[in-house]
Each structure stands twice: as C-alpha cells, then as structure tokens.
Amino acid sequence: MQERQRRSFTEEYKRQAAELVVSSGRSITSVGKELGLRDSVLRRWVEKLRQEPAGAGSGGAAPHDASDADAGGPGCRDRPAARGE
Template sequence: MGTKSRKTYTPEYRREAARLVIDTGRPVAVVASEIGVGEQLLGRWVHAERARTDPGEAPLGLDERAELERLRRENQAMRMDNEFLGKAAAFFASKQNPRNGSR
C-alpha cells in the first residue's frame, strides 16, 4: 500500500476557482463539486481571495445579495432587448424604399 500524494494547485488556479464563487454568487458547495475540489478547500481559497482583493470590503448581506441578483437579471434582460431592437432597426432600415426613386 503506497502513500497517497496530495494534489497541488497553482496560485492562479486557486484565484480563478475563488473568483467563480465570488463573481457568480454561487454557493461554494456547488462550484466545488463542479471543479472537483473539496468544499472546505475552496472555501479557504475564497476567503483568501476576498482578503487579497479588498480587505476593507464587508461581505454582502442577504438583502444586498438578493438585490444584486435582481439587478443582474434585469441587466441581462435589457441587454437582450437592446440586441433585439438593434437587429430590428437594421432590418427595417434595409427594407425602406426611397420615396422619389432617386438614390
């Protein structure tokens, strides 16, 4: 029976994994299972990344997190609406015929 060696992760990988949790607001458990690392390990990475990037920033409360999620959804819907309107405007602009035939 051999000894089991520990997996090692680069600092860049740790930061990127932590940013997945921080930037998306998804739970540590979900992200940990997706990327195949332990929850506690990823939790430590997230804590370290938060301390590294902005030590004075307090974590979001439940109300703030809910509003942030609502605003992100609203922002995504507005982006989709804007994209649709841009395509519609281009479509209608290409269909316009000159009134007097001079072009």
C-alpha cells in the same frame, strides 16, 4: 492500502476557482463539486481572495501550499489535463 498522493495548484488556478464562487454567486459546495475540490479547500481560497486589497493582480505560480493537498481539478499539477479541459 494505497497512500493518497498530495496535489498542488498554481496560484492562478486558486484565484480563478475563488473568483468563480464570488462572481457567479453560486455556493462553495456547488463550485467545488464542479471542479472536484473539497469545500474546505475552496472556502480557504475564497476567504483569501476576499481578504486581498482591491486591485491585487493575479500572479504566477507560487510555492506549493501543503494545506491544499486534498483538493483536485484541472489545475492540479500531479496529473495531465484531460482532453478538452
């Protein structure tokens, strides 16, 4: 059986995905399906965003967070982005 490869995301991508949930008023499930992310991963990112003090700017890439290994989407670093993404 083939082993699932871990994926990692930039802090910018995580923030943008979480902001999409918060600003659009859509559910985590809806946004997660659109982005190819598991609910649990996106929920963790949204909770982190909501806990940040107001005005906290988005930073650049941060060290890999192994807890995000099962997520997916265009911000994933383990595969090239498809054309048009």
